[in-house]
Amino acid sequence: MRQILEVLEEKRERARLGGGQARIDSQHSKGRLTARERIEVLLDPGSFEEVDMFVEHSCNDFGMADQRTPGDSVVTGSGTINGRLVYVFSQDFTVFGGSLSEAHSEKICKIMDEAVRVGCPVIGINDSGGARIQEGVASLAGYGDVFQRNIESSGVVPQLSLIMGPCAGGAVYSPAMTDFIFMVKDSSYMFVTGPDVVKTVTNETVTQEQLGGAITHSTKSSVADLALENDIEALMQTRRFFDFLPLNSREAPPQVTTFDDPERVEMSLDTLVPPNPNQPYDMHELIKKTVDEGDFFELQPGHAPNLIIGFGRVEGRTVGIVANQPMHLAGVLDINAAKKGARFVRFCDCYNIPIITFVDVPGFLPGVGQEHSGIIKHGAKLLFAYGEATVPKVTVITRKAYGGAYVVMASKHLKADVNYAWPTSEIAVMGAKGAVEIIFRKDIGDPEKIEARTKEYEDRFANPFVAASKGVIDEVIMPHSTRRRVAHALRRLKTKREERPWKKHNNLPL
Numbered sequence: 001m002r003q004i005l006e007v008l009e010e011k012r013e014r015a016r017l018g019g020g021q022a023r024i025d026s027q028h029s030k031g032r033l034t035a036r037e038r039i040e041v042l043l044d045p046g047s048f049e050e051v052d053m054f055v056e057h058s059c060n061d062f063g064m065a066d067q068r069t070p071g072d073s074v075v076t077g078s079g080t081i082n083g084r085l086v087y088v089f090s091q092d093f094t095v096f097g098g099s100l101s102e103a104h105s106e107k108i109c110k111i112m113d114e115a116v117r118v119g120c121p122v123i124g125i126n127d128s129g130g131a132r133i134q135e136g137v138a139s140l141a142g143y144g145d146v147f148q149r150n151i152e153s154s155g156v157v158p159q160l161s162l163i164m165g166p167c168a169g170g171a172v173y174s175p176a177m178t179d180f181i182f183m184v185k186d187s188s189y190m191f192v193t194g195p196d197v198v199k200t201v202t203n204e205t206v207t208q209e210q211l212g213g214a215i216t217h218s219t220k221s222s223v224a225d226l227a228l229e230n231d232i233e234a235l236m237q238t239r240r241f242f243d244f245l246p247l248n249s250r251e252a253p254p255q256v257t258t259f260d261d262p263e264r265v266e267m268s269l270d271t272l273v274p275p276n277p278n279q280p281y282d283m284h285e286l287i288k289k290t291v292d293e294g295d296f297f298e299l300q301p302g303h304a305p306n307l308i309i310g311f312g313r314v315e316g317r318t319v320g321i322v323a324n325q326p327m328h329l330a331g332v333l334d335i336n337a338a339k340k341g342a343r344f345v346r347f348c349d350c351y352n353i354p355i356i357t358f359v360d361v362p363g364f365l366p367g368v369g370q371e372h373s374g375i376i377k378h379g380a381k382l383l384f385a386y387g388e389a390t391v392p393k394v395t396v397i398t399r400k401a402y403g404g405a406y407v408v409m410a411s412k413h414l415k416a417d418v419n420y421a422w423p424t425s426e427i428a429v430m431g432a433k434g435a436v437e438i439i440f441r442k443d444i445g446d447p448e449k450i451e452a453r454t455k456e457y458e459d460r461f462a463n464p465f466v467a468a469s470k471g472v473i474d475e476v477i478m479p480h481s482t483r484r485r486v487a488h489a490l491r492r493l494k495t496k497r498e499e500r501p502w503k504k505h506n507n508l509p510l
Ligand code: HXC
Pocket: 023, 095, 096, 097, 098, 099, 128, 129, 130, 131, 132, 133, 134, 140, 143, 144, 166, 168, 169, 170, 171
């Protein structure tokens, strides 16, 4: 009997060695962990339960018959992060460069299917040379099978992608369909075609890092939500991030113990908004002073920084935060900000996460570039996302809320539940100067008249009281009591249920 058990242990040892010690050393020499080491860092100690450790590829072409590694090029299974269940696959670069064989895809599909049945998120650790070249169409079919599951799981269980090595060709589309992508700086890249093909086709010279590295994707393209320094940081931040997420779309967001008093007042917020309306201030300060213990997990901080998105907690429960940032482009809404906000709002709505919106927005960004690149359609994404969201929506206007951007930013008109305004709010079609130049154009040559008209417009609209008199602002609140007000609103809205007419699905302006 002991011999039989030893055989099992030997086979396991063989599988754990993947592509062999030399390739493990090579992986380490690039500053990367192996597939199994990554799982160890990601999950609670000892919680990983592997499946399909002995699955092998079935290809016999190109001398593959005698090159089989137990488990093939991906490690799959489940485990816990701070006690909560999650499914994981981790591509093993030491086995055929982590390339995706038919067997590899079947392993991924198996855990994705179970994750949906059980109602738990999937985290994919990507480090792969793409389709297993020796297998031809079988590996392409494998990608297709994974893609279809990405699509069917979307909105059912959260899906996270960590990119920790190469990810190229059609392979990028699986992570692209997951909810969040975290990349590792100087060690991972994503592109549809690499620098050599780019050079041949367009004659552009570009490095891998410039074309599809972590910085590129977390600043320019917005493909990635975060760029982390190394494997360990990426995995540790994923653990922290996971704690904010519900396990599936039928679950309420997780509740953690907090010692931060929901009644806490922050007197410093009374002077956050500067007296000069054109002077910026950092909206992070309001966010951090509102959420529990100042713990805010920001996403895409390097892309469209004029709109801040991320997760925090109030009374221990996860909330999604969307906020204009006056420090960048005066907090204006442009194409990138609208797309960034829209996808985040939709994620929150999928997973029952209440949305808090902090508003200080002078409008949509004017310009030929914006118009020709489709600000109309892209701006509509954010509008659509807010209007279709049925999760609790609490809005706080701190200063400017002008024009269409006022309506878009979770206004009462888009079925926000509770709309607060600070006394410093200005809710109007536009700023006083612009308004007077249009409606009193004939007086433009007379500075005194213009000044008087501007003052008149400011007195009328540079405040929240007209909006409050119409009930589209529920209450004008003291800035220092924002946390308390938001906490009370969310507590009331905990049992909110909102039904919309049946439809197959909407036609969001893509
Ligand atoms: C089979 C592969 C492989 C692949 C790498 N290997 N990619 N084996 N299929 N796609 C093997 C190598 O032969 C090598 O084996 C080992 O993995 C490590 O690869 P190296 O080239 O030595 O590593 P490195 O120098 O770090 O370069 C990594 C790499 C490069 C940039 C990923 O391997 C590469 O360019 N691979 C091909 C990428 C590619 O064209 N894939 C197809 C894309 S199309 P040994 O035995 O020497 O260790 C695609 C379509 C998807 O994926 C479509 C979805 C719809």
